[in-house]
Amino acid sequence: MTRRIVRTGVQLSSVGFLIFLIILLLDKQFRVLPNSIHGHLPTHHPGLVVTDVTIVTCSSVNPFSSCTLDPSVWYRVDKDLYLGNTWTSSAYVHFQRKREEELLETDKVVVDLRVSRFNPGLLNSKINNPRGDVPNAADSSELDWESRPGGIWIRRSSELHVSDAKTTLTSVDVLFGADVVDPRPQWEVKDTPVLLNSLTELAEARISVRRGVPPVIKKPELRINDNERFKIMQAADLHLSTGTGHCREPVPEERVPGEACEADPRTLEFVEKLLDEEKPDLVVFSGDEVNGETSKDAQSAIFKFVKPLVDRKIPYAAIFGNHDDEGNLNREEIMAILEGLPYSVSSAGPDDVDGVGNYIVEVMGRSNSYHSALTIYLLDTHSYSPDERQFRGYDWLKPNQIKWFRSTSQSLKKKHDQYTHMHMDMAFIHIPLPEYREDTNSWKGNWLEPPTAPGFNSGFMDALVEENILFVSCGHDHVNDYCMLNRDMNDKPNLWMCYGGASGFGGYGGYGGYVRRMRFFEFDMGPGRIVTYKRLEYGDTESRIDEMMIVDAGQVRA
Template sequence: MTRKIVRTLSQVAAAAIFTFTVLFFLDRNLDVLPNAIHEYMPQHHVGTVITDITIVTCNSMNPFSSCKADAEWTRINKDLFLGKSLLTSGYIHFQKKKEEDIAQGDKVVVDVKVGRLDPSANGDGADPHEEWEQRPSGLWVKLSSKKHASDSEKAVTMVDVLFGEDAVEVREGWSLVGTALLIDSSIQAHFTVRRGAHKEPPKPQPRVRDDKKFRILQVSDLHLSTGIGHCRDAVPDEYNGGKCEADPRTLDFVNKVLDEERPDLVVLSGDQVNGDTAPDAQSAIFKYASLLISRKIPYVSIFGNHDDEGTSARAAQMRLIEKLPYSLSQAGNPDLPGVGNYYIEVLAPGSSKHSAITIYLLDSHSYSPDEKHYPGYDWIKPSQIEWFKETSISLHEHHKEYTFHHINTAFIHIPLPETVIDPQYRVGAVREGVTAPSFNSGFRDALVERNVAFVGYGHDHANEYCALSTDNSTGVPHTSRPELWMCYAGGSGFGGYGNYDGFIRGMRVWDFEMNIGRVKTWKRHEYGERTEERINEQTIVDGARLVGAPEPKPPPSADAI
């Protein structure tokens, strides 16, 4: 009996110790589990400077190891291993102070480098008031005790980390340190710093050119990753003499079309980020943004069903995108479903304050909330439709003041249900089934009611056609009464699928001639004999009125019409 009691007490004690260990581990390490979703996007810390930086690593098997920040430290909530290490996590920690609290003799970070060797060995340490100090993972921090060091242009005011060998920095006042941190990770982690005060990024107002023209490039389904990504269904499967690398090839294509078409605005119509291969969405977003910012091209964006399938929610991504140079993207009304329900106006030429083109952008969400009754994809909600109609009505009186032709347009990611059942006339290639919502909330009717000329979308990568939606009330389509053009952009990224009938990645161009109220559209392809030609060019609006299809055609095959 005594032995049994002792054994029972031993078991209870062991269980208690185990429970304590688990709870201790969870308390100290729960926030570093690889599946935890962090919405960290660095924000501006007004009037603060960085006084120290370090890197803290922890091991999930060691209950006494913690990556939590102590009281005087702030942590950047991005695991340096991106959750890919089975046991190890790592985070950047930093200390900061308000500039007015910096006392004589306090140290301020004025430089950061990464490497195995002490930077002072190369002569970068001659100033007696500045010294390099080593931190883990190859990080070197230069601290200055000079008077007014916090006021200098060298003072570091914020830090961050970006990932991938193709990482780029696009924010005003920020710069990458250079060499990746010396950690044993499958994806490179790059330190980046901001110096000086926060700068408001440029946000130019889109305006019709003096020649009365305006051009939009619609780029859809980039499917960018953290890192270079992996090509899917590439045609051809080799590129520039080597194996296809998804993101570099995708961005080369975007670069080429930007240079040749010279758009006045770029619309990114969803799935810019390939969520499941982009554990750091920020690094993926910066890659496409760098192309537009370097050319000073304003751009707007909406989300697709893949953008937030990683570790960063739509709201967090949009907070970042809103703050980027030349981005006109907006989170929109917080009371509406989704993120990114907004509009922008393209003003008339010169100094006019009149709108020439209104562009509505709406979040078409992701997957059906009611798979049992409406399987497949989500739909534009009634409150979004009501917002669109009320907004359009409120803008109408101002639009009438424009002496030329005002044109309304719209962009969403997931196609309208009418794309499946309504259009009898198409211009362009049909290569796959339409994956529109199975529930029709009536957004097409609202677009027609408010005189929207066309809606552009993405989602179905291999479909590249424009379809004419007509008055179908009698069951017989009437080309004399065209009501809405519905056009696919086609997928442009090699990180997304493309395995339909030799599909070639493409983008759609929308060309406006406002003096005569004309809109033309065409496609540009990445590969093949016609890469520099306009493909399936057509006029869809003339005299500010929709143009019908030239002749009725039967449902096309997989070949382009």
């Protein structure tokens, strides 16, 4: 029995055809689902301009179909417009670009792009000329739109445009979701999904374009304000998806009768409310920002939690949880995105230390002080246990991470001693330490589920105490939000171990009507004091919950 490929006349045996199809599907899976990092890092150098844009569709049941154009001419945005929702078809946005100095007189530069079922020039002409008269020469430019697949229309100019001109397109990207945003400078998301068919509209595949060359992104400087104050907002477990997401155990299920809960919009509304009311100086995202299993395009999810910070010019730092890299991007790729975004102080950290995101953030003293007032240690607690037979559950901090922490802390002590007030140190992680399980009878807040700390104790708590860390705060366990005091053998307070309390509706809630919340740490450098409290998403939303002083005169307070 043979199978005939009609258009080519090539004959393959059934077994041969099946093997070929399997190879093709595996190739498609490799190319599409992991999403090459090239789609998320800068895809240009100054001077590149876009000269054409198109979409290429291919079929996995046709072994001679390809979704790649000549790579010497076309750049492919490595994101399947179907988001892998069908195994039979794929589609990719491609664009051409050239150096300005290489443009020929016959070349055209893209100066505008729209997504529409109809010619935008005709629509504009109809608006400006409702009687339907034939447009005159002055109006003819409005009709100068070129059609491309997927409802894309482009306008091109034969005049040479410098790459920093406001009208010239210099890069193209693809994002997903009805709630999609783009926090990158000079990028604009088109408000209509790609119009290939119902599947691309279902995935809400959207084109984002950049005009001109964006400014160089510089890390912001953090500084104690003139009132000797500094405030950190810890956003734990946002669990954002590609698209609006699905609410898990929302409380209440409907804030307004008949208003269905959408996870990401409700989570981000809560975040933005607190940003506006609390006005934090720094936001620490303590892991599981991305709900991996529902984020087929993690970049779109990342952009959603970054945009409110960029809009308000608030610096932020992020570490990873066990779900962030369960989507289409790994830790290195996610951190590469975060490092390149405005107001981010996030860092991948040393290459020779286990994990991604082992780094410090220094907060300088007020005014023009060159001395650090606060040092914030952020560490990657990894994901799942590498030895399930012996230590079930979650991973632990590795010896070289603890060594890095100790050596960094000790190398900074001499500098920190030069600060005129009391220098203070703290740490943020995602997965709690084993000591979070120990009930010391000195804790405040909710303890509603068993702490899912790793089964192996790497000794990081001892290192924190020895290096005079005042508190460590984690996430991971969504309905625990307590702060617990750790004491030494002589009952002397060592440090506080806190939970952030989950804030995202895409992660589990449960356990008897748990309301989403956010933890804050407020520093007063005059008396060397730290106060912590939480704010609720629903109910008593204006009050500080479980407010407590945990540090006074630069010392842990019982």
